[in-house]
Amino acid sequence: xxxxxxxxxxxxxxxxxxxxxxxxxxxxxxxxxxxxxxxxxxxxxxxxxxxxxxxxxxxxxxxxxxxxxxxxxxxxxxxxxxxxxxxxxxxxxxxxxxxxxxxxxxxxxxxxxxxxxxxxxxxxxxxxxxxxxxxxxxxxxxxxxxxxxxxxxxxxxxxxxxxxxxxxxxxxxxxxxxxxxxxxxxxxxxxxxxxxxxxxxxxxxxxxxxxxxxxxxxxxxxxxxxxxxxxxxxxxxxxxxxxxxxxxxxxxxxxxxxxxxxxxxxxxxxxxxxxxxxxxxxxxxxxxxxxxxxxxxxxxxxxxxxxxxxxxxxxxxxxxxxxxxxxxxxxxxxxxxxxxxxxxxxxxxxxxxxxxxxxxxxxxxxxxxxxxxxxxxxxxxxxxxxxxxxxxxxxxxxx
Amino acid sequence: xxxxxxxxxxxxxxxxxxxxxxxxxxxxxxxxxxxxxxxxxxxxxxxxxxxxxxxxxxxxxxxxxxxxxxxxxxxxxxxxxxxxxxxxxxxxxxxxxxxxxxxxxxxxxxxxxxxxxxxxxxxxxxxxxxxxxxxxxxxxxxxxxxxxxxxxxxxxxxxxxxxxxxxxxxxxxxxxxxxxxxxxxxxxxxxxxxxxxxxxxxxxxxxxxxxxxxxxxxxxxxxxxxxxxxxxxxxxxxxxxxxxxxxxxxxxxxxxxxxxxxxxxxxxxxxxxxxxxxxxxxxxxxxxxxxxxxxxxxxxxxxxxxxxxxxxxxxxxxxxxxxxxxxxxxxxxxxxxxxxxxxxxxxxxxxxxxxxxxxxxxxxxxxxxxxxxxxxxxxxxxxxxxxxxxxxxxxxxxx
Numbered sequence: 001x002x003x004x005x006x007x008x009x010x011x012x013x014x015x016x017x018x019x020x021x022x023x024x025x026x027x028x029x030x031x032x033x034x035x036x037x038x039x040x041x042x043x044x045x046x047x048x049x050x051x052x053x054x055x056x057x058x059x060x061x062x063x064x065x066x067x068x069x070x071x072x073x074x075x076x077x078x079x080x081x082x083x084x085x086x087x088x089x090x091x092x093x094x095x096x097x098x099x100x101x102x103x104x105x106x107x108x109x110x111x112x113x114x115x116x117x118x119x120x121x122x123x124x125x126x127x128x129x130x131x132x133x134x135x136x137x138x139x140x141x142x143x144x145x146x147x148x149x150x151x152x153x154x155x156x157x158x159x160x161x162x163x164x165x166x167x168x169x170x171x172x173x174x175x176x177x178x179x180x181x182x183x184x185x186x187x188x189x190x191x192x193x194x195x196x197x198x199x200x201x202x203x204x205x206x207x208x209x210x211x212x213x214x215x216x217x218x219x220x221x222x223x224x225x226x227x228x229x230x231x232x233x234x235x236x237x238x239x240x241x242x243x244x245x246x247x248x249x250x251x252x253x254x255x256x257x258x259x260x261x262x263x264x265x266x267x268x269x270x271x272x273x274x275x276x277x278x279x280x281x282x283x284x285x286x287x288x289x290x291x292x293x294x295x296x297x298x299x300x301x302x303x304x305x306x307x308x309x310x311x312x313x314x315x316x317x318x319x320x321x322x323x324x325x326x327x328x329x330x331x332x333x334x335x336x337x338x339x340x341x342x343x344x345x346x347x348x349x350x351x352x353x354x355x356x357x358x359x360x361x362x363x364x365x366x367x368x369x370x371x372x373x374x375x376x377x378x379x380x381x382x383x384x385x386x387x388x389x390x391x392x393x394x395x396x397x398x399x
Numbered sequence: 400x401x402x403x404x405x406x407x408x409x410x411x412x413x414x415x416x417x418x419x420x421x422x423x424x425x426x427x428x429x430x431x432x433x434x435x436x437x438x439x440x441x442x443x444x445x446x447x448x449x450x451x452x453x454x455x456x457x458x459x460x461x462x463x464x465x466x467x468x469x470x471x472x473x474x475x476x477x478x479x480x481x482x483x484x485x486x487x488x489x490x491x492x493x494x495x496x497x498x499x500x501x502x503x504x505x506x507x508x509x510x511x512x513x514x515x516x517x518x519x520x521x522x523x524x525x526x527x528x529x530x531x532x533x534x535x536x537x538x539x540x541x542x543x544x545x546x547x548x549x550x551x552x553x554x555x556x557x558x559x560x561x562x563x564x565x566x567x568x569x570x571x572x573x574x575x576x577x578x579x580x581x582x583x584x585x586x587x588x589x590x591x592x593x594x595x596x597x598x599x600x601x602x603x604x605x606x607x608x609x610x611x612x613x614x615x616x617x618x619x620x621x622x623x624x625x626x627x628x629x630x631x632x633x634x635x636x637x638x639x640x641x642x643x644x645x646x647x648x649x650x651x652x653x654x655x656x657x658x659x660x661x662x663x664x665x666x667x668x669x670x671x672x673x674x675x676x677x678x679x680x681x682x683x684x685x686x687x688x689x690x691x692x693x694x695x696x697x698x699x700x701x702x703x704x705x706x707x708x709x710x711x712x713x714x715x716x717x718x719x720x721x722x723x724x725x726x727x728x729x730x731x732x733x734x735x736x737x738x739x740x741x742x743x744x745x746x747x748x749x750x751x752x753x754x755x756x757x758x759x760x761x762x763x764x765x766x767x768x769x770x771x772x773x774x775x776x777x778x779x780x781x782x783x784x785x786x787x788x789x790x791x792x793x794x795x796x797x798x
Contacts (some may be wrong), residue, residue, distance in 0.1 A: 033536050043729070045732075048736075082608060082664075082676075083674075083676035084676070086663075086664065087663060087664055087665030087668075088663050089664065090661050090662060090666060091664045091675070092666065093608075094606075094660055095604065095609065095675050096591075096604045096605070096606055096608045099601070149734075150731075157688060162589065163591075164440075164590040165590060165591040165604075168591075168606075168727075168729050168740075169592075172660075172738060172740075175657075176657070176660045178439060179657070179661075183736040184732050184737070184738070185732070186422060186732050187732045187738065188727055189588075189730075189731070191440075191497075191563040191564060191567075192562075192564040192567075194560065202498070202564065204494045205497060205565075207493075207571075208494075208495075209490075209492075209495045210494065211493020211499070216634075258574075258575070258578070260492055262489050262578075263488060263489060264485075264488055264489055265481075265486055265487075265489065265490045266486030276482055276490070277482030317798075320419065328495075328567075330442065330586075330588055331588075331730060331731065332549075332583070332585060332586050332587055332730065333548075333585050333586045337582040337583045338583070339571060339574070339583070339586065341571075348713075351438065352685075
């Protein structure tokens with residue numbers, strides 16, 4: 001039962017004055033990789049479940065839990081290891097992380113709509129009556145240009161670490177363990193976190209060159225986390241297994257980099273509503289000063305009606321906030337010679353019906369940044385609470 | 400004239416005991432980014448030249464030189480900066496590296512065959528008689544499955560740094576500066592250097608999970624560099640502008656990760672000819688022990704005839720060596736649900752006719768690793784020597 005134990009804290013980091021390597025506990029009340037300090041590198045994968053067997057699916061979640069528990073501690077994915085195994089068997093770890101530190105690795109699992117009912121409407125795993133009501137199919141938003149090969153998925157795994165090789169190693173070994181049960185549907189690498197989840201982290205910059213995530217929900221804001229991020233015990237009586245979990249919205253947002261780079265500094269700042277240098281709102285102050293949306297400029301308010309900071313601000317959206325955990329990405333070059341680059345948006349929130357769909361709808365209609373954005377991938381997952389000692393991820397769903 | 404000055408050393412690093420940020424001098428006898436210690440992250444771009452004007456091409460090389468000189472020192476790409484520029488002009492830097500350290504950034508430029516004669520055979524820039532004889536069109540090798548959209552190019556830029564955002568920022572700003580003169584043809588991100596260029600670096604692992612680059616030419620081997628990496632003053636009298644430079648072979652080598660991961664440990668080690676754990680040759684010793692190709696096993700030599708380490712060893716290839724500077728890459732997922740991943744092979748060498756084509760031909764025919772490799776991109780560039788004070792990259796070519 002979710003929330004039934006309090007042993008372990010997902011936010012426990014050991015970056016010790018002793019020089020011990022940075023690690024985050026895999027087991028805890030909540031999954032690690034949400035409020036734990038955002039690492040700099042990401043490998044994210046969505047999987048299709050290819051088996052029809054509930055038992056095989058549960059066995060995979062058990063195996064994934066064991067491997068994730070090991071890898072986040074800096075161990076090989078399996079007990080035999082990549083080096084001293086039997087000559088005539090494949091190693092139970094692929095080896096590319098040998099000699100690397102754990103790198104603050106977190107591995108976070110999520111469940112997509114297809115787990116509860118497949119594309120043909122079939123309840124293949126007997127989970128249909130436990131589908132969370134908020135695990136909806138996201139509507140089409142203006143600006144969406146979704147590639148099905150970069151969207152959706154029955155399961156997701158978010159691997160974050162300070163070293164990309166560590167994050168890639170984690171996804172690759174989970175995919176290897178899942179062979180025959182799941183297949184990778186899409187995966188995405190990211191670098192340069194675009195949000196901070198701790199008041200102790202400085203705000204990084206997105207590929208528009210602006211600070212991003214200034215108003216993010218932070219780990220230190222316990223009340224805001226309960227209000228906006230964690231699913232409450234009474235939120236959805238039919239899906240009590242999700243209490244203490246969250247919802248994860250993943251959106252691959254391409255930026256038209258080359259067009260943006262030819263906009264004047266003044267226009268760029270008007271679109272965002274903040275200065276490029278300090279990140280202060282155009283109404284003045286410094287980065288963390290609250291924007292003054294009523295302050296007059298010489299042609300309407302100094303923060304324009306269609307400025308990003310205004311359109312997505314909680315004051316304009318019934319007070320809702322998200323915990324963003326996105327990453328910049330560059331996937332080479334598109335067919336027109338532009339960078340295939342942008343923001344891989346990841347946001348954890350309590351209910352996509354109240355905390356994402358209205359904000360995204362508003363943004364798609366009113367935000368001047370939209371002219372420089374194209375959403376090429378999209379997915380929604382229910383993120384179960386953390387696994388306790390001896391439990392596997394999502395155990396309460398199958399209980 | 401190449402080699403006419405000795406001021407500055409490309410390998411000068413300032414990682415100061417004083418805590419000063421890591422930087423490498425852009426100007427010097429050789430370009431930085433070859434023998435300087437391999438950084439952990441890469442953004443590599445190949446460009447098509449879209450202008451027909453020699454003057455415009457030279458102006459671009461001057462502008463690129465100035466911007467590279469600035470960015471490698473941790474400055475913005477242009478003199479006005481991204482923050483304090485005029486409101487009505489695009490910033491002369493895109494901003495995403497504000498607040499980041501230089502990250503040991505190196506920027507290395509190369510010239511492809513198309514600069515000397517375009518696809519229609521036209522000598523558009525009057526450079527045909529200066530084309531280096533060794534700047535050949537690489538032959539088709541068995542195992543090549545080249546995507547033209549990931550191959551070739553008139554110019555290349557290799558940006559390496561410890562922070563991917565710094566490397567991406569460099570390429571993006573050079574592309575921005577080149578708008579109207581060049582267009583990005585393809586670009587590739589990499590992480591986890593797969594080679595070391597210094598005896599002080601430990602050998603990293605490729606995505607087969609094995610140490611890679613043990614026998615690489617190192618910066619400390621001055622004689623080997625002159626013999627195998629740097630173009631000599633008498634190598635090519637018709638292309639004396641290239642003396643002190645090198646040739647760069649770039650190959651995007653996909654690994655069939657999922658198939659590899661199902662091979663037994665013994666088979667993996669036989670294919671490579673080294674142990675997975677320590678990297679020692681199968682004939683014994685430790686990582687840097689010379690392999691004993693004659694040592695008998697129970698069925699032929701202990702290092703098989705088709706083992707990678709044997710096929711590419713200098714003893715089997717007229718003594719030639721390369722300075723490898725490759726990176727692992729993962730570009731998401733391919734159409735079959737496998738990782739689109741492998742090794743972005745970069746090698747600097749004195750003459751591709753002697754130092755690459757024969758070795759690659761031999762490898763393509765005889766190396767057991769080839770079954771797990773598919774080459775999807777390929778390019779060859781002549782890399783001019785470093786720019787001295789007041790010079791631009793490639794100045795001697797246009798003199």
